[in-house]
Amino acid sequence: MASKKIKQKQKPASKEKQTFLTGFNLDNFVPSKYQIVVLAVIILLLFLYFFSPLYFEGxxxxxxxxxxxxxxxxxxxxxxxxxxxxxxxxxxxxxxxxxxxxxxxxxxxxxxxxxxxxxxxxxxAVDYAKWTFYLLALAYTMFAFFYLQTKNKLVSLLVAVATAFSTGLIVFLFIGHVTKLAAIWVFPIIFLLLFNFQTRIKFLDVLILIFFMVALFLGWHVQIIFYIFFAVMIYFIYFFLRSLLQKDNHLKKQILKSLAVFVFTVIVGLLIQSDNLTQIYEYTPYSTRGTESLVEKETGPTEKSESDFYQYATNWSFSPGEVLTFVIPSYYGFGKSTYQGPLSQNQPVEVNTYFGQMPFVDVAMYMGVIIFFLALFAIITDWKNPLVRFLTVLALIALIISFGRTLPVLYDLMFYYFPFFDKFRVPSMILVLVQLSFPILAGLGIVKIISLRNENNKKLESLIRNAMFVFGSLFVLTLLLSSPIKEWFIGRVVSAGQQYSRLQPLHDYMAEMFINDFRIAMLFTGLTFGLAYAYIKSKLSADLLVLAVCLMIVIDLFRINSRGETFTENARIEQLFExxxxxxxxxxxxxxxxxxxxxxxxxxxxxxxxxxxxxxxxxxxxxxxxxxxxxxxxxxxxxxxxxxxxxxxxxxxxxxxxxxxxxxxxxxxxxxxxxxxxxxxxxx
Structure with a gap:
């Protein structure tokens, strides 16, 4: 396996009498053989709670x-x-x-x-509820991937929940882009099998890969499928180069064999889904994705970066500044939310307060501030882990490509020379690979923290303690300097340009949203590293640490996702079609x-x-x-x-x-x- 096996049970470092905080262990409440079932039920209950208006309220x-x-x-x-x-x-x-x-x-x-x-x-009763199936399936497949990599059930729960409720992924359900979800849920299983192939290629695993390959093609969202295959390509390149550098002949042979198996399963999957494939393949040259416009052809050649075709493809380019929305979702105004105040006579009104460079967004590309910093912790402290290295490389490449025309270092290379890439628009969509990678990295960060109690690593212990103090201090500053911070934020909105002058009446609302997000981000991150430090000092058990962090992640993501979701009566949709x-x-x-x-x-x-x-x-x-x-x-x-x-x-x-x-x-x-x-x- 590419990652280390971490035992879930940890021996107490001290012989002092156990308290609830230091002695809490899931095994004391649920027998080990039932724990996966119980955790699967917990995931389902979280779905039933969050989507209760969709499931039970019409x-x-x-x-x-x-x-x-x-x-x-x-x-x-x-x-x-x-x-x-x-x-x-x-x-x-x-x-x-x-x-x-x-x-x-x-x-x-x-x-x-x-x-x-x-x-x-x-x-x-509501038909649209069926599309949440793919988010639930994503949670379960991500749980399976992480558990079979680390054997840690509770951290697998954390990773599964963080992935399924990641704002950048769940938004596809909010806006009706459900065929994206119909492909994304297969991502963890594909990589689970590829990592299994590094050890041994079993016939049953090949059959399972064929099944999920066809499942990947069922929704036929070509762009998401392309991105998943792009991630697979990065996987093969990275681990093949690794096998050469480490002179690992067994890994090299397994990578080459698994590449052949993967290509075979793709061919089988495409043949099974050829009724869709042939239609799109034949139609693409006659579509807006397949050729330049007549107007552009008639006006003569222009610089490619200036062409309408290029502009159309890159309209939703991410920007380096918007990476900060991974930490504070409202750093660029967030997107859609519900305003209720004096401007609307205290009635709920949907507004879009985004002021970044893209034409508009529904929500920020948020994955959870705790997830973000735990992932960075894994990258810094567990860099020798090949899974950490692969996911970091994948996420970094995807992030740079997402910048599109804003920072076209990799994007232009892909756009002009990589097969089929110029057929896609919305460069920021490739951030789904970041949204899928970072929860796994965050889980590996937690696993690394759990291992520190037995390693006596003073350097990492100091890093965690300092992180606790830094984020705690920033939280205090958000309380003491609330007004200057809000004024600074409003100044950013004003300087964003005349096109955002329409947001002037909402400046106070936006600033309040920002300062609250800033506070909660620093509070939750500080608490996370504080709990980690308490665990290292034997003041907290590993299971309680993971559950506490998981609870904060759920609260954080539910809070942000609830801001971006807009429920309406299903009967009202039916009335629209009278x-x-x-x-x-x-x-x-x-x-x-x-x-x-x-x-x-x-x-x-x-x-x-x-x-x-x-x-x-x-x-x-x-x-x-x-x-x-x-x-x-x-x-x-x-x-x-x-x-x-x-x-x-x-x-x-x-x-x-x-x-x-x-x-x-x-x-x-x-x-x-x-x-x-x-x-x-x-x-x-």
Whole structure:
């Protein structure tokens, strides 16, 4: 194994009478053979508590992507064939990537995963609850990975919970990017098997890897799959070089053998999922991800770093300054939160207070301040551990790539020369690898602390004591210098630029959020190292240390995640899909011809120009607009050239017969056939 085996039981360093604090041991409460089951139940209970509004109160999350997903349900339910390869209801028609209408009975791995998800979600009334299955699965797979590496059950619990509730990962559930989660949960198992292969390659392990490889492909989020494979590539490069430097022939042979096995399982997985693969492969050259725009081609060559194609790909580039959000999530304003105060007549209102360089964010890329500093502790104190070195290298490379055009040292190299990388946008998305690596590193940091009682390492003991004093002192300073710190923070918001002047009424709210996050970060980190120091001095047992740190991590992550989540009544989502009056008016015409529709309302209502969400698909109306992360390049070229779909000649070309406005328009070619309130339906 790549990491050290640490025994969970520790002998007391002193013969003094044991107290509850020094003698606490999980074995005294739960027999060893039942502990994994009990810890698995604890993880489940944490999910039931945190997601109780979703599970038991009839609430769900609301976002454009969630609404877009629901918009397709009517089409899928009414499609007559088993699979649909074409969606005619958005952008005048586009490939549907083999969306399954029927049950994939021929894919037994799909049957197994889908069946497990259905069993999990069956007690819950809200359909969206099923997507939390993947976060729960991530917790369990991460527990398995860490436990089989260290044999420490309680630290495995800490790592599992920290990973599943990491703000940078759980946000995918909040905003409807659930296919990312459908891939991410497989990450720990893939690496668990790869590390097993370093010792011996078993046939059963190969079969398990094939199963999870197919599971990885089921959600078919190509970008996340790419990042996981990128992490695997770093793994093989790192351990192969390690085997050469250490002249470890056995490791070298096992790495080469496991590489062959991994490639084989990938091929098998791709063949099983080829119905999806072939669709995307054939469509990509005709999409916005596969080629430059017509406008860019017509304007002639430009510097690559200045091109629209490059700008589109790098819009969500992370920045070195935003690394501080790993420690203080509101350092750049956080993202979405709920304001309730005098500005809103004490009513809860969702606001976005982010003022960094990206266009916007939903939440900060936070993983927990305790996790961050424990991971750094592992990197500093356990550097000889090959698992620590590998995860550090992986996280550092991912972090540098995430900077995108902000610091394009590695990003440009990948963008221009690495296969398929230029098809992806949102460079900051690769931070999922950091979010997955740091909890493991933090767990190894705790394991290292547990080992110190028997090592008598005065240098590391002093490091922990000094960390306790430093973070404790910073906590005290946040209490004494609250006003100057808040003024400094507001100054940063003001200096961020004119585009953030809209945040001026919220400056006090933002500053208060920042100072509270700062205080809690320093308090929890100081307490963590204080507890570690108490453990080293035999004032605390190892199990109580881990449980106390785990409790603080849960409190911290639940606090931040609750800020970023926005629950709404599930019934309200259903009401959004009540048939609009303009759809009913079109149906009342009795028009049986083939035609397309365009909603040009600009009032922000669902289905309008700026919030299309593929809403008309729900009513089986053929729209020439829509929403997709991989739009057809041809129709996007029209939008780019025309400026918008609001062009009468364009309507004729695409057979647009009915148009919806939020005000009257005076155009000779349009006939008003229905009006009510702010809805005006015209026939072209």
């Amino acid at each position: 609430k769900t999350f609301q976002s454009g992507d969630i609404i877009t997903s629901k918009s397709a349900t009517t089409y899928i339910e009414h499609h007559s064939d088993g699979f649909t390869l074409w969606n005619p209801y958005v952008f005048g028609g586009m490939p549907a990537y083999a969306i399954a209408v029927g049950y994939k009975w021929f894919n037994l791995i799909y049957v197994a995963v889908d069946g497990a998800r259905k069993v999990f979600s069956s007690p819950f 048939k609009p009056d303009y759809i009913q008016a079109i149906e009342n015409t009795g028009d049986k011809s083939i035609y397309r529709v365009l909603n040009l309302k600009q009032d922000g209502s669902i289905g309008s120009l700026n919030q299309n969400s593929n809403f008309l698909t729900y009513f089986l109306m053929y729209d020439i607009y829509g929403y997709s992360g991989i739009k057809p390049r041809t129709i996007q070229d029209y939008y780019d050239a025309l400026g918008s779909p609001a062009n009468p000649t364009f309507w004729i070309m695409l057979n647009v017969k009915y148009l919806i406005f939020d005000q009257q328009v005076n155009m000779p070619s349009l006939e008003l056939i229905y009006s009510r309130d702010k809805t005006f339906l015209y026939k072209n």
